[in-house]
Amino acid sequence: MSEQPHVVNKAGQVSTDQVEPVMDRISDDRKKQILDDFENFKSYLGKRIRMAESIGLSEESMAKVAQKIADYLAKHEEPQNSEEKLLYELWKVGDEDQRHKLAHMLVRMVQADKA
Template identity: 80%
Template sequence: MTEQPHIVNKSGEVATEKVEPVMNRISDERKQQILDDFENFRSYLGKRIHMAENIGLSEESIAKVAQKIADYLAKHEEPQNNEEQLLYELWKVGNEEERHKLAHMLVKMVKEKEDK
């Protein structure tokens, strides 16, 4: 049995280069469930952010992973709803710094929704 790549290794270090192989492991059916509805998407992100915080990742590390995931989604997945279309359009026009800030904002938005 081979070990699958993970974005965060056992010592808590983030390997953003592993985002794409990890995302590719998610079945098309599961991706559809996550992306079909924006609330499902936000809930999925919220659970992952909560897990990342529980293992001690900083907000900056979480935002870096969120940025890589957003890059992947922009390249490989079609927006499924108006909210995702808006995020996609913002992502396309943003430069690297703006995309990083948008990733921080997405993390913050999801965390605030989870905290309520």
């Protein structure tokens, strides 16, 4: 049996090239559940951020993964609510540097929610 690829391997190394295959493995029903409500989205992201922190990932590493996930969502998913629509519109008009900064802000937003 082959092991499925992960964004973070057992050694704690980040492989952002694995974001798309991992996202593709999430069922449509699960994606809908996560994206239907912005609070659900933040909760889902927060759980992943806490997991990343627990294995010692830096904010920069988390932001790189968040940026790849946001790229994926912008290409493959329709915004489901006004908050996601705003993020989508900001993502569309931002350049690479601005998108990276927005990814940092998303990480910090969910970190602040748990405080």
